[in-house]
Amino acid sequence: MIDARQRRVGFLVAGCFFMEIMDGTIVSTSAPRIGQALGVTSTAVGLVATAYLVTLAVLIPASGWLVSRLGTRTVFLAAIVVFTGASLLCSTSHSLGELVAFRVLQGVGGAMMTPVGRLAVLGTTAKSDLLKMISYIVWPALLAPVIAPLAGGFITTYASWRWLFLINVPLGIVAFAVAVRLIPPVPVTAPPPLDWIGAVLTCLGLGGLTYTASLLAQDSTPWGRVAVIAPVAVVALGLTVRHLLRARHPLVDLRTLRIATFRTAVGSGSLSMMAIGAVPFLLPLL
Numbered sequence: 685m686i687d688a689r690q691r692r693v694g695f696l697v698a699g700c701f702f703m704e705i706m707d708g709t710i711v712s713t714s715a716p717r718i719g720q721a722l723g724v725t726s727t728a729v730g731l732v733a734t735a736y737l738v739t740l741a742v743l744i745p746a747s748g749w750l751v752s753r754l755g756t757r758t759v760f761l762a763a764i765v766v767f768t769g770a771s772l773l774c775s776t777s778h779s780l781g782e783l784v785a786f787r788v789l790q791g792v793g794g795a796m797m798t799p800v801g802r803l804a805v806l807g808t809t810a811k812s813d814l815l816k817m818i819s820y821i822v823w824p825a826l827l828a829p830v831i832a833p834l835a836g837g838f839i840t841t842y843a844s845w846r847w848l849f850l851i852n853v854p855l856g857i858v859a860f861a862v863a864v865r866l867i868p869p870v871p872v873t874a875p876p877p878l879d880w881i882g883a884v885l886t887c888l889g890l891g892g893l894t895y896t897a898s899l900l901a902q903d904s905t906p907w908g909r910v911a912v913i914a915p916v917a918v919v920a921l922g923l924t925v926r927h928l929l930r931a932r933h934p935l936v937d938l939r940t941l942r943i944a945t946f947r948t949a950v951g952s953g954s955l956s957m958m959a960i961g962a963v964p965f966l967l968p969l970l
Contacts, residue, residue, distance in 0.1 A: 746935065
């Protein structure tokens with residue numbers, strides 16, 4: 685039975701998940717105004733979204749090890765602070781280089797915020813209540829892909845593009861205050877050594893694959909860069925899988941995919957999230 689505190693924590697994590705998805709997609713409809721303000725082309729602003737997504741792809745796998753080392757409460761609160769502070773810095777940017785750098789910092793916070801928040805919720809939830817708790821976390825956040833294109837266009841039309849990031853500041857402050865009250869301190873256990881080889885290979889593979897996808901999405905595809913980066917990413921991912929299946933303490937334990945029900949859930953869930961994640965990018969184009 686899910687108690688009131690667990691339900692509140694679930695809605696807190698759902699809010700953080702909403703904020704992360706919103707931030708990853710709201711820039712797409714605002715690219716022309718941001719480019720005009722910073723003196724660059726609209727296509728160049730695509731790097732702002734790419735930097736955020738690549739950072740997420742690179743750092744999310746390391747979130748589990750950080751939780752083992754520092755504890756759920758510490759990592760989750762730090763992630764909210766980093767994400768909120770980086771949002772404020774993004775709003776003060778005066779050049780594309782500054783904005784991209786601050787977006788990378790924002791991605792660092794985002795990569796730890798939602799995954800660690802889920803651990804904080806699901807780690808204290810009984811097996812019989814897992815599906816219900818997951819629905820509390822996921823369904824509210826799925827509003828973000830619907831709202832983001834409209835919100836991005838509305839904000840940049842009637843206000844400054846800087847408010848795309850400033851709106852995260854009060855939300856982050858509220859989330860931090862609520863998290864301090866709801867997330868209990870958990871005793872930290874000594875984790876196994878960090879799988880540095882797995883971390884490097886995962887960063888190269890996922891980061892390269894995400895960056896390649898962003899290159900292919902450009903109006904004028906730079907095929908030279910794609911021809912260099914794509915094979916490196918594919919080879920790195922192949923080596924990553926080989927290493928993770930053989931390592932004693934892998935960064936991500938792929939052996940769990942041998943469980944049929946878990947493998948089915950991950951596979952179908954991935955396809956579902958691809959479709960949901962594509963909507964905010966396709967709607968502005970249409």
